Amino acid sequence: MGVRGTHVRVLLVNAFHYLRGGVERTYLDESRWLSEAGHEVSHFATRDPRNLFSPTARHFAPSADFSEGAPMGRQVTQLPHAVWSHPAERAMAGLLREVRPEIAHLHAPSRYLTPSILRPLEKARVPVVMTLHDFKPWCTNRILFAHGEPCERCRGGRHWHAFATACVQESRPKSAVAAFEAYTHDALGAWRSVRRWLAPSRFVMEKALAHGVAGDMLRLLPHGVAPAAAEDAPARAPQPAPNVIPFEPPEEPYVFFSGRLSVEKGVRLLPAIAMRLAPTPVLVAGEGPLRGWLEAQAPATPNLRLLGHVDDATLTSLRRGAGVVAVPSLFYEHFCYAVAEALLDRRPVVASGIGAIPELVEHEVTGLLVAPGDAHAFAEAVRRALHDPAAYGWARAGYERVKSVGEPARHLEALVGIYRETMESRPR
16 A cells, blocks of 8 residues: 655554544554555554554553543542643653654544643644544534534533533533633643644534634545455354353344444434334444443343444454444434445445435435434334345445545545645644
């Protein structure tokens, strides 16, 4: 996967250096593709025993834990670093004394790193690009979502709405901290050194423009998506490790959901969807804050089967064997790997018509779209996709669309082109 011209020394920055979700998929894929093309790649993240190898790991920032399940006492002690992390800032400065990147590419620094890491980059005159995996620079809750529906109350810097609505992890104290954090970042001009914002979809680009980003600072760059290697996806689920209950996919057609078990992903709709589709199995792979709630619903819905976390090979196998892949998201998806990967596997997809999803799923052309939040309509669309012979034609068309949008070599060429353009530009 080559790119014309001289190689680039690039520093990739993300809160986590192991596969955790879609953000890390992009970060790690780009790291691999850049390295394979001969570019010099270094990394900056937080320390974690799950981290993958990196030659710059000794410079990573101290670990932290701001997850929903973290003990409140630990979160309180970390609050001073959640707004502006001086340890992360010092760690970045230490890395830059040893590594001299030509450009830095931020993915999702979040509370684990904070925008503090931009100051050493600014002092070292390293130009910065940032991928918009979320709307953190403008939305206190990152994803323009509150209490089950899209929300843009904080637009224009009115972050007090976060406290008023308690939108951050459904907690008023955490929302108060997040609002203070947002006001502080605004006052400091925390993101001023970002020269280019990379939007993974037209939807995200339009939202960024609506929130005041200058058009000449935005670049459209859909995520690259590579199909899983055949050897990584056996026809049946592989043998699990000892002490793990074996799982064999059903012989009959089944519906498959995978992702974070959270409100914004539409997880609360799954029992109602499964009930309407019974006895068709609805398989759910993933972990998240709604795992316990789903387990409590499962006895009343025998065809709803919770698999928990599964490895990549099993996930690919389950997706490729599904009669329909379901994506009932309630929030503004920025790209949606769940859709893209299903279409690359030529699986029929039923998804919510929200955010960037319609850029991949065109109704009755590459899949079926449903109004977000309507469990009955979603179940009826799934039933249609399971039985309509046209569904596999939609899936084939979807494959061609994702292949044209997210082909890795094309993505890499465009990414390096943006790097070079940014390196040659002057800071505002």
